[in-house]
Amino acid sequence: MRRLLNARPRGGGRLLLGLLPIAILVLLYLVASQARHAENPRDKILPTPAAMAQSMEIMALQEDPRTGEIPLVADTQASLTRLGIAMGAAALTTLVLGLSIGLLPYARAGLGPLVATISVIPPIAILPILFIVFGLGETSKIVLIFIGITPFMVRDLASHVGAIPEEQIVKAQTLGASTWLVALKVALPQAMPRLIDSVRFSLGPAWVFLISAEAIASDVGLGYRIFLVRRYLAMDIILPYVVWISLLAVVIDLLLLAWSRTAFRWAHTPGGRR
Amino acid sequence: MTPVLSFRDVWVEYGDHVVLEKVNLEVAKGAFVSIVGPSGAGKSTFLRLALGQEAPSRGSILLDGATLPPEPGPDRGVVFQRYSVFPHMSVLENVMFGARCEQAPLTGLLVGATRRQARADAVAILQQVGLGAALKAFPRALSGGMQQRLAIAQALITRPRILLLDEPFGALDPGVRLDMHELITGLWREHGLTILMVTHDIKEAFKLGTRVIAVDKRRHDPHAPHRYGSTAVYDFPLDDKRKTAIPKEIAAMTSGA
Numbered sequence: 332m333r334r335l336l337n338a339r340p341r342g343g344g345r346l347l348l349g350l351l352p353i354a355i356l357v358l359l360y361l362v363a364s365q366a367r368h369a370e371n372p373r374d375k376i377l378p379t380p381a382a383m384a385q386s387m388e389i390m391a392l393q394e395d396p397r398t399g400e401i402p403l404v405a406d407t408q409a410s411l412t413r414l415g416i417a418m419g420a421a422a423l424t425t426l427v428l429g430l431s432i433g434l435l436p437y438a439r440a441g442l443g444p445l446v447a448t449i450s451v452i453p454p455i456a457i458l459p460i461l462f463i464v465f466g467l468g469e470t471s472k473i474v475l476i477f478i479g480i481t482p483f484m485v486r487d488l489a490s491h492v493g494a495i496p497e498e499q500i501v502k503a504q505t506l507g508a509s510t511w512l513v514a515l516k517v518a519l520p521q522a523m524p525r526l527i528d529s530v531r532f533s534l535g536p537a538w539v540f541l542i543s544a545e546a547i548a549s550d551v552g553l554g555y556r557i558f559l560v561r562r563y564l565a566m567d568i569i570l571p572y573v574v575w576i577s578l579l580a581v582v583i584d585l586l587l588l589a590w591s592r593t594a595f596r597w598a599h600t601p602g603g604r605r
Numbered sequence: 606m607t608p609v610l611s612f613r614d615v616w617v618e619y620g621d622h623v624v625l626e627k628v629n630l631e632v633a634k635g636a637f638v639s640i641v642g643p644s645g646a647g648k649s650t651f652l653r654l655a656l657g658q659e660a661p662s663r664g665s666i667l668l669d670g671a672t673l674p675p676e677p678g679p680d681r682g683v684v685f686q687r688y689s690v691f692p693h694m695s696v697l698e699n700v701m702f703g704a705r706c707e708q709a710p711l712t713g714l715l716v717g718a719t720r721r722q723a724r725a726d727a728v729a730i731l732q733q734v735g736l737g738a739a740l741k742a743f744p745r746a747l748s749g750g751m752q753q754r755l756a757i758a759q760a761l762i763t764r765p766r767i768l769l770l771d772e773p774f775g776a777l778d779p780g781v782r783l784d785m786h787e788l789i790t791g792l793w794r795e796h797g798l799t800i801l802m803v804t805h806d807i808k809e810a811f812k813l814g815t816r817v818i819a820v821d822k823r824r825h826d827p828h829a830p831h832r833y834g835s836t837a838v839y840d841f842p843l844d845d846k847r848k849t850a851i852p853k854e855i856a857a858m859t860s861g862a
Contacts, residue, residue, distance in 0.1 A: 496688035501658060502756075503691075504677035506763055507706035516702065516713045520693045597693050597743045 378567035386567040402556065403575070410553040411579070413469065414541055417476035422530055424477075425484040430514055430522060432485065433492025434500075443489075450482030455543060462548065472544040479540040480533040484526075491525045492518050524598035527591040531584050538580060607670045609634050609767050609799045610655060615664035616834070617650055623834035624650050628664070630818065630837055632767065637793055637800045639814035641807055646820045647835040648803045652771050655801060656683060669766060679703070682765030686772040689756040690744045696755055697740040700727035703763040727762060733795075734758045734788060750781035754788065761796065770802040774809065786813060817841045 340348050364377040378386075391403040398405070428446065431438035458475055465471035495518060503517045545554030553576055560568045592599050608631035617625040624647045632638050642648045653659040654666055657676045666673040668680060683689065690699050704723035705713045715723055731737055734754040744752055753773060760768060773789075774782045790813060793800055804810050810817050819839040826832055 498685040498688040499691060501656060501677050502683060502685070502689045502759070503702070503706075505656070505679060505681055505683050505760065505765070506703040507679035508702070509706070509710055512706055512710065512713050516705070517691060595693070597745065600743065600745055 375564045375566055378570065382567045383571050386565070387571045390568060390571075405551050406553045406556050407575075407579070409549075409551040410541060410545065413472050413545075413552070414476065414537060417473045417541075418480075418530060418534070418537060420473070421477050421481045421484060421533070422526060424481055425488050425529065426519075426522065426526060428485045429488025429526070430492055430518055432489035433495075433522075434514055434518055435510070439489075439493075446482050446485050446489075449478070450486060452478075454479035454540060458544065458547070467548040472541065472549070475544045476537050476540045480537050483536075484529045484533055487529050488522055488526055492522050495521060520595070521598075524591050524595040527587050527595075531587050534580060534583060538576065542576075606634065608632055608667075609636075609669060610801065611667045612654070612661075613665045613667065615654065615661040615666060617647070617654070617659070618662040618834070622831040625654075625661075626834035626836050628836050632799060632801060634799050635797055637798075637813060637815045638802065639810035639817045640801065640803045640820055641805065641810045641817060642820035642835065644805065646822070648805075648820050649771060651820070652683075652769050652801070652803050655767070655769055656681060679707070679763045680766045681769055682760035682763060682767070683769045683771065684753065684756045684760055684773045686775045690752055690759060692744050695741050695743055696731065696736055696747070697724070697727055699744070699755055700731055700759050700762050702759065707763070727758075730758045730762055731755075733792070748781075750777050750785060753777065753785060757789065757792065761792065761798075767799045767801060770800060770804075772804055773802065775805070782809075789813065811843065815843055817843065 360377065361380075364374075364379050367374040367377050368379060387403070391401065394400060395402050395405075428438075428442065432442055432446070433439075454475060457478065458471075461471040461474050461478075465474055499517060500513060503513050508516065541552075542554030542557075545552040546558040549555040553572060557569045557572050610630075610632040612628045612630040615625060615628040616623070628651075640648050640651055650659065654661060655673075657673055657678065660675050677683070691702065694702065701715070701723050704719075704726065705715055708719050708723070709715055728737065728740065731740065734757055736751065736754055736758065739747065739751070744755065747755065757773075770789075774785050777785060786809070789800075792798065802810070802813065817839075818837050818841075820835050821838045822833050822835050823838055824833045
């Protein structure tokens with residue numbers, strides 16, 4: 332008998348094994364929902380799939396008579412715009428600061444402590460400050476996401492760039508590279524796959540900050556909507572919205588991974604020593 | 606004739622720890638100088654000094670009679686034991702990097718005739734080191750010996766005044782190492798290179814070098830071993846015929862290393 336830690340699932344079995352827990356969870360939900368509805372046909376806590384589909388039809392296909400927009404489309408657009416601008420600004424800032432701190436001893440000495448200090452501030456705690464300074468509009472939400480994720484990303488990228496072997500940096504200099512060219516041609520391309528990874532990992536916290544900000548002060552957005560309909564115990568809208576948000580997160584993650592794999596193939600080829 | 610590289614009364618100290626003391630050394634053009642010595646004797650410090658990665662605490666280092674700038678530059682090529690090629694560039698790109706730096710210091714981009722020339726030069730040197738068939742490969746796909754061939758080609762493309770080798774074959778299998786010996790000797794003759802090589806392999810030092818320098822402490826204080834630094838204790842000029850016999854004192858010195 333082989334040890335358990337040496338037994339490996341293969342091919343189809345592996346896929347089946349992965350789907351099993353998900354199927355069990357879905358089944359449990361259906362059973363529980365059924366049970367509650369048997370007792371009380373107007374139960375709102377565990378809506379049936381049919382009820383969810385019906386509510387989403389209203390949210391995703393019909394215009395809101397007040398605004399003239401389809402709620403799901405408007406919410407998605409608003410949230411993704413906020414998220415996109417914040418992530419873009421964070422990635423750009425990370426690239427500039429991370430490369431500088433990772434490569435230049437003067438930048439490390441000057442900016443390292445500042446970034447380290449900012450990264451320990453809990454972002455939600457300064458949300459009131461952001462609302463006071465930037466108002467309740469788009470800016471404060473975008474800035475919250477930006478402040479929430481950038482310090483971590485900068486530190487991650489700086490340590491990655493700092494870990495480029497000194498031999499490479501010296502070699503580049505013996506080939507005539509200036510500080511600028513070392514940054515542009517040696518450090519930047521090697522930093523990019525890590526930056527994309529870092530954006531992927533930061534998307535989780537970014538969604539948290541986005542939904543928090545939307546929950547507190549907004550009039551459109553995915554987070555705004557689920558906190559709005561919570562007042563009516565509208566689980567038939569909240570649950571599909573959560574699924575939709577998760578789906579968006581997965582798709583963004585896969586797109587970033589695909590970009591990294593095609594644009595930086597060298598970083599993804601497995602292989603022994605370099 | 607002015608020596609290519611000279612160390613004049615060079616000391617390297619960290620606080621009260623003396624690494625090198627009173628080093629005087631001149632490397633003539635066309636020489637292949639091997640530096641040997643026990644581990645921790647400061648062999649690599651020689652190379653760090655020549656590269657400009659480190660400055661001497663006292664004394665001076667001259668390149669072609671002029672004071673060495675205190676940072677690495679294109680007049681000195683280098684091949685390290687590992688990590689001296691760029692993992693994100695193809696073989697061809699790795700070798701063309703020198704031309705990019707020289708001719709496009711702002712953008713690193715080459716166009717038209719300059720690009721074609723740089724490419725042709727790179728292909729020529731790559732064929733010489735036996736990588737003509739792997740132009741598009743990434744370093745990760747190459748064996749250790751191939752990566753070192755690439756590192757050598759990359760260093761030669763800028764025509765450095767002196768080529769510095771830091772244990773260049775130390776991580777390679779014995780068979781591959783023999784091939785590399787042949788390669789470096791051939792390149793040295795053909796291009797008229799001046800080479801300074803640090804190695805812990807005494808046989809390699811004598812086989813390749815035209816001159817072997819042994820680095821060790823001349824004096825030793827058992828109560829404060831860090832107070833005396835290493836210096837060149839033996840200096841053997843070699844001609845081809847004397848290469849076979851390794852002097853006893855050197856063999857004894859490095860046998861423990």
